[in-house]
Amino acid sequence: MVGGGWAGCAAAVALAQRRGVEVTVFEAARTLGGRARRIEAGGKVLDNGQHILLGAYAQTLKLMRQVGVDVDQAMLTVPLQMRYPPGGMDFVAPRLPAPLHLAVALLRAKGLARADKLAMARFSTTARWMGWRLDVDCTVAELLERFDQTPRLVQLMWRPLCLAALNTPLETASAQVFLAVLRDSLGARRHASDMLLPRHDLSALFPDRAAQWLAKRGATVHAGVKVDAIAPQENGWRITATGGAIGGAQTQDFDRVVLATSTAAAAALLAPLPETAALSAQLAAFETAPITTCYLQYGPAERLPQPFFALEDDAAAGRWGQFVFDRGHLDAAQAGLLAVVISAADDAAAVPQADLAAAIAAQLAATFGRPALAQPAWSKVITDKRATFACKAGLVRPANGTTLAGLVLAGDYTAGDYPATLEMAVRSGTAAAALLR
Template structure:
């Protein structure tokens, strides 16, 4: 069986297929596994192509990490659910108490919110819980927040940044039902599910590298640096043609089944000659970029806590939405800050030096520390197809394509979650179980 794509979905599918008894060959075009959540090298530094936050609710991801030998307690830093701005700004932190008491206490103790803000948030959470965290008819997040009388302060400081972080889509077009699903499994779930998990290792080391080692140890073949440029049906089998040094230049192999675990755009290209209608559906996904601006300061430079939310005002040159102190996650990265810009099309269009300067100035102003305006080194990384625009009513395809032995896996397939690591892993597992109904659960 072939798995085309070595991102989180492809690695998850491959591990599950091997557990189900399949002989698996995994192809990945890049030399580093991880897809759109992987490590990169820049000026001698190991970075990520985008900073990520995981949730305690990511059950499938955490189980699969353990399966391949990664212990989450060591691999991530767990902090309580929070939305904290630089000192003097809003501060909302959920204490480690049983749910939903932890949220009630967090709301009572929140700073920077008026009584009206707190009542509006409590009313919204209670109503969402009562309706099962789902609307009968999807709408945009902006419409949802207006419908339930959320205050301008809450929208600006809580719901909009959460929507951008989770869906990488502005509230004006983002799906309310997908947003509610994220809130259900964080705000509305057990206390530990709402914890925010910050990776201590680069994203490839967090799961894909360990998955590759596990696969090799269990008899699978992993071709990193082998791009599949053609799949074709032939006499009841699937022919997979790959190019790259990992396969000696070119290689064509026959498989009984194929899990296509690439991005929607790459899948559309491979499917164009096989199912034009499905390829057109995948082509309709609008890519959304994420930009990460890395700023290196002196080794002693630290933030008061591992990460903060930032209030972005693009028209004023304030692009950053969250800042992470990487030195508090990995000691070898002391003084390195990562600033995230989700749905970053406008920011990514700026010259990199200009964007980095604007972000550094934003940090200096937000924290009242002029020295932050002058980092020693900067690196801007834009993942142009980091996710898709998770719009209201988006038509997401099932894992089963209708073509015998050909399945889809990826964060864009049908599911409640947006384009997150958990959605990618869930999709990979679902594709494996569709291919092998006897495949065990993670």
């Protein structure tokens, strides 16, 4: 297993269940989790980005339970919602059977005009009739124009949902992938549409427990060990790795290899192999998109009325934040800690971190009418420049299988309905393991 992110851990768990299979995981970072992991900053344990899961993430939730995670305790469950600070749009799905929950939510929604509600009802009804699928992909912007969505509904509902789910602007994002996300949120059973907020750091949420589960079954997990090369042999594969407990360059032979790295790392490992030249070029051409998370620490008494809010962003006016999470609602030990997320953060990433944190704090103070939010005691800006692949319309994603026997790919970028989410990573890891017979 080359890579100990969520896809790699999922593949490792799936393989370790088989009798007689010995699993070895190589992870270049010292912490498991890949692009959804914990980090330490300023003496605090944080995540490299805030995540929301859905009740529809069936494979992820199943796998978490399998390795011993108490899902109900590990995450806060809230109904599907898009809620802005007081005075803004307020859309909350009640705990009613689908699709009644969506109809009632739309009827009760505040901050939307009658035309906005009718546009959303028309969109949802037609998309459901279409099976949430398109014959030919197009951009989300084009899709919304076809469905005559109002400017206000686009600004307050569809645009933030697209950015949060696909990390790609409306103007280039895949409408087909966006519809798949909506199918499992707005168009799903009520429980499937629930939003799940992790109480623990992302490594503790699954990868750490997976490593413990694997160790009990004889698997080996190497953290801080980088795989430098893979090479086919007569009866398997040879891996060259360095770092961690291995030290200098060491080689080891395996029967099968799951390549569960980023697209860039996978392309580099495949490039020397003539048989995978086309695949390597395809992966190297994948565009990536950044996500910025700004952590702001206030006194423990500072608390938002609910776990998270959507925010109206306007980069030109210095309002960068798109969503704000009150970590104190999730973990009492993090009282007063707010996490503000900026998706498709190319422009935000170019702003000096101190200036960006100050602008976001000022945005929160003005939005909530609470001047104290302009003066955090501590801040930390984290930008993952390659947080996800750019989920553009018409993007061709590779299959899990390759042309070489015993070599498969696992990662949220592989072919599938979903964008770069934890569920897509887990699905891909499980599918990759199933190919290795």
